[in-house]
Amino acid sequence: MKRLIVDIEDLEFVALETAAVDPREWLKNFVGVRVKKELAGLKMVVAQHCMNEGVSLPTTEAEIISLGISNGWIKTAAQRQAEAEVVQASTQA
Numbered sequence: 001m002k003r004l005i006v007d008i009e010d011l012e013f014v015a016l017e018t019a020a021v022d023p024r025e026w027l028k029n030f031v032g033v034r035v036k037k038e039l040a041g042l043k044m045v046v047a048q049h050c051m052n053e054g055v056s057l058p059t060t061e062a063e064i065i066s067l068g069i070s071n072g073w074i075k076t077a078a079q080r081q082a083e084a085e086v087v088q089a090s091t092q093a
Contacts, residue, residue, distance in 0.1 A: 049073045
């Protein structure tokens with residue numbers, strides 16, 4: 001399990017308290033919803049690749065994501081950015 005720590009200014013926390021009874025719980029829920037949305041999109045990407053390539057779709061979420069990563073169908077934001085920078089540099093040369 002990964003642990004994320006977020007530092008915000010006192011004024012920002014006060015503002016967050018106006019939107020949520022428990023700002024810490026709100027943040028946890030916010031991240032959870034965002035992660036679920038991202039996972040759903042990643043599973044769709046892998047499912048599409050599996051259909052196109054005649055590969056069996058794994059049954060668990062972890063296996064689906066692992067398959068996508070190992071086949072290069074899923075990349076981190078950092079990987080995508082690095083690839084875009086290479087393309088941009090090659091077009092500027």
